[in-house]
Amino acid sequence: MNQSSELTELEERYGAHNYHPLPVVLAEGEGAWVTDTEGRRYLDWLSAYSAVNFGHGHPRLIGAAKAQLDRITLASRAFHTDQLGPFCAELAELCGKDAVLPMNTGAEAVETAIKAARKWGYTRKGVAADRARIIVFDGNFHGRTTTIVGFSSDPESREGFGPFAPGFDSVPYGDIEALNAAVTPDTVAVLIEPVQGEGGVIIPPEGYLAAVRATCDANGLLMIADEIQTGLARTGHTFACDREQVRPDVYLLGKALGGGIMPVSAVAADREVMDVFTPGTHGSTFGGNPLAAAVGREVVAMLATGEWQQRARDLGKHLEQALDGLDKSKVDAIRVCGLWAGVDLAEGGPTAREVCERMAALGVLCKETHHRTVRIAPPLVIEPHEIDRGVEILAQAIAEA
Template identity: 60%
Template sequence: MSTDTVTPTDLAPLTEADHIRLAEQHAAANYAPLPVVITSGEGCWLTDVAGNRYLDCLSAYSAVSFGHRNERILAAAREQLERVTLTGRAFHHDQFGPFCAELGALVGKQMALPMNTGAEAVETGIKVARKWGYQVKGVPDGQANIVVAANNFHGRTTTVISFSDDPDARVGFGPYTPGFRAVPFGDAEALAAAIDEHTVAVLLEPIQGEAGVILPPSGYLRRVRELCTERNVLFIADEVQSGLARTGRTLACEHYGVVPDMYLLGKALGGGVVPVSAVLADADVLGVLRPGQHGSTFGGNPLACAVGRAVVGMLATGEYQERARVLGEQLRERLDGLLGHGLTEVRCLGLWAGIDVDPALGTGREVCERLLAHGVLAKDTHGQTLRLGPPLVIEPDELDWAVDALRASLTDLA
């Protein structure tokens, strides 16, 4: 097939190889996807253009936590599609207020600021923290700083990559935005030393997802909370990946007994249908914003709010949190059985696992390629690490099947 010109009528007969070739020739190479072309999905399963089925153990980085084509979420989307999908924030609409109130009640915060992507939520949190620092704390204009953790991942906007230490995300995109100080994740003393009179916030992932599902040391987040309270600094928890039942609780922070001043949510909030994110805080924090100081044409649109309300309603029952907790114990037990058999470390909380592959065996990417051959879709990170995060609707036997496929993949490389 020639790819010099492509019209819509040419697309129906394309093979998997044709699709991949088109992508390689006409799309910017900002990803290196596995060689599979998905055409449909249902629950935990995805089907490619050749009719092969795969168990999805990535969930689009938790964005499809409730499974592909979840009927309750789709029903909310269909109903809203027939009414109105976008008004802009120049007007009220009948989904906005209820969405903000219901989401706030779910996480215990008074106010919500809906946006679209996780990165937008992070950028919004940064702006709110700076505004709060100048207006409430009394930091001199232009002097605010925010303390972050090394090996973080908060998105890929220009500001966010300015405090990333991932060379792929950062190198070649300067000049960088000032005002950030990075300290080792888990080192409370380094964090304490980095905070000064001009610090307005500490921004952390309670569990570092992109870094490989890195769990915080015992007592670390409690100490972060204490330091922020003592120094009059906002504690911002980026729960874009870890939040909304992924770890067996509504929010990962709950495992550690801490309540941040601000939550950043996204991914699962859109039910795998539309991008939905939100910043949640009490009125003394989010109340610093005034009309015109921040906004988004699509943020909080009727379709997004309707989908988000369906997700919040599902989470309000606690069913998905409990599924993630129980199945997470099963996942951890099965993965632990592979230690010394191709895996060197397993980190798991709920249905979220980071597993380190023995370098003598191969890379995380090579394991993912073998998993693909065995009918399982997963994603590597940072060379030797594999991440597993299946939809929360996965069944126990499907979870066992995925781990069996991982065992077979490791055996293939031995």
């Protein structure tokens, strides 16, 4: 079915004036709500996906961006501005690391970490040239570059994009014995999402992250935590690794780091890792540009108080209670981690895509993943009554889709 006929079918099903295919083109936004170009308002449950943890149009973030726009904005890496140094220092302090390397996108941060881990393996660990291996996990999502999709276990991400780069070993997520068995003398790092976001908010068994940390320590490996979706208060903690008091060697950050204003990502690590990059060996034209750095500094300042982390914990409890009222005959599982949830739909019922399309028609934007999981990620400014309204619409969409 082509896109035009598919849209016609959906319009006939839901009404041409109500249904809009995702993503909606946004004209403006405020708080937990966005407005399309025709004036319709939608409750945003896409915020981990679209990187707006603090809500749309947050005055502190808009103010930081406007102030910087009156000065230099998109200088390249050839210029060191008065925003770059403080941004790196403040983010490093938040992470408890020595150094920060700012980039633009999450995938760019992951690629940077892969390069750093390999070079660290050769120059620090003594792995023979071109033999470094990195352990990843089934069900992972780290981005869409050719290197990254090459170690994805999702056929849709891989098909048609090979050949892929070697050097990656994938093991089942949550299985510490499989991880230990995969370690070889050439292994240099473990790349892990503390909670698998695109996988459907898959939460590992209790104690698993600590066990991964122990494996890395025992074998001289870098633990690289991809906190691009999980980090910066989403799970009720500054980082999802904090849930088990685990400190990785490398943090990968993005999405919420830009506050919905700018694409901003970063790699945070101690000097022993970061200094494998020497002048000329790595860079990014717009990484750490003044506008991005100014917005990123305000995000870090907002997180430094702990207010947003606590809010995510409190609202997450409310969300979990609300989701518990869903029809259990139509739902196989519900997973909640902070203000983030995955709802697995029962076989034989509507697909997650159908449910999300119906929710959009009813005024809530949500994201499906892997056909049967609805992923819920409201902005951290959402109010309890808005959560209740969203769950009501989810229940209606499941029943009617």
